[in-house]
Amino acid sequence: MSPESQRYDFRSDNVAGAAPEVVNALAAASVGSADPYGNDPWSDNVTRRLSEIFETEVAVFPVATGTAANALALSALVPPYGAVYCHDESHINTDECGAPENFTDGAKLVPLAGKGGKLDSDALTTALGKAGIGVVHRVQPAALSLTQATEAGTVYRPEEVAALVDVAHGHGMAVHMDGARFANAIARLGCAPADVTWKVGVDVLALGGTKGGCLAAEAVVFFNPALAEDFGFLRKRAGHLVSKGRFLSAQLDAWLADDLWLRLARHANAMAERLSQGLAALPGAELAFPVEANEIFVRLPAAVADGLEAAGYRFYRWDGTLLRLVTAFDTPQAAVDGFLKIARNLSEKA
Secondary structure (H helix, E strand, O other): OHHHHHEHHHHHHHOOOOOOOHHHHHHOOOOOOOOOOOOOHHHHHHHHHHHHHHHHOOEOOOOOOOOHHHHHHHHOOOOOOOOHEEEHHHHHHHOOOOHHHOOOOOOOOOOOOHHHOOOOHHHHHHHHHHHOOOOOOOEEEEEEEEEOOOOOOOOOOOEEEHHHHHHHHHHOEEEEEEEHHHHHHHHHHOHHHHHHOOOOOOOOEEOOOOOOOOOOEEEEEOHHHHOOOOHHHHHHHHHOOOOOEEEEEHHHHHHHHHHHHHHHHHHHHHHHHHHHHHOOOOOOOOEOOOOOOEEEEEEEHHHHHHHHHOOOOOOEEEOOOEEEEEOOOOOOHHHHHHHHHHHHHHHHHO
């Protein structure tokens, strides 16, 4: 593998570095002293910025990982005998090693199928009709978890979220949103963040900064302050109250300032669009889902996929020929164009 090709890693936006603005802010925050445990000016700024961005007063709790953000948020919403309804390919169901069940002291995840990574309000209604509400032998529906953007790289429209929330709230359930790629979703939708969260009934958002340009920073954002009353204790009990909390908040503060979070997301999305269009033009190529954020799921002829790997490019295989490629806030256009050039050459030879 050549040094040049090593730079072109499309496995995930987790492989990217951090935005220079975030790194510089972190360095600046390291000078001098500050009150610990989030009682610092950077943490105050994050709450202020997010209240402005979402057009409402929010309660904000920075944590270091997306798993902690999701699992702790759910722990504030559900009792141990509760059930969390989610997509069967959601991160909380497939990639968090039982953390939601652990942090909720045993609440059950109830996965539901849905096309393109999305849940459907009619299917949710049907599932809840069979849930055994009020039956002591059954876990009780307590929360709905939505992923925005989804694990398939698709995006819920505000009206889709509203329809699902109406069903959930109608059954006395709270609504959690896994927003690991929330910035990419907003960049695609072009709507106000409020329009696809609290204005349509979302109660808590796990806002991801790590994939979007931070080093390691997420924020649990409560739109319903009553739900956040005990969250500080839950975070501390779980070991996620960071002593030098300013270093989490300094990242988020810089990321959110001057719409940097959206500018970075727009770039990632644009690179995904460029890459997906080029791949879709190859003979035998097929996009598995619409490309609406920064993830691409594409089926390529085996010779092309194998040849790209041999050339040094990295990506995940969901099965033999279905590939997942993810662009990031710092993906160079030259990397996309180079990948497509080799793919075209391999396709012509196949």
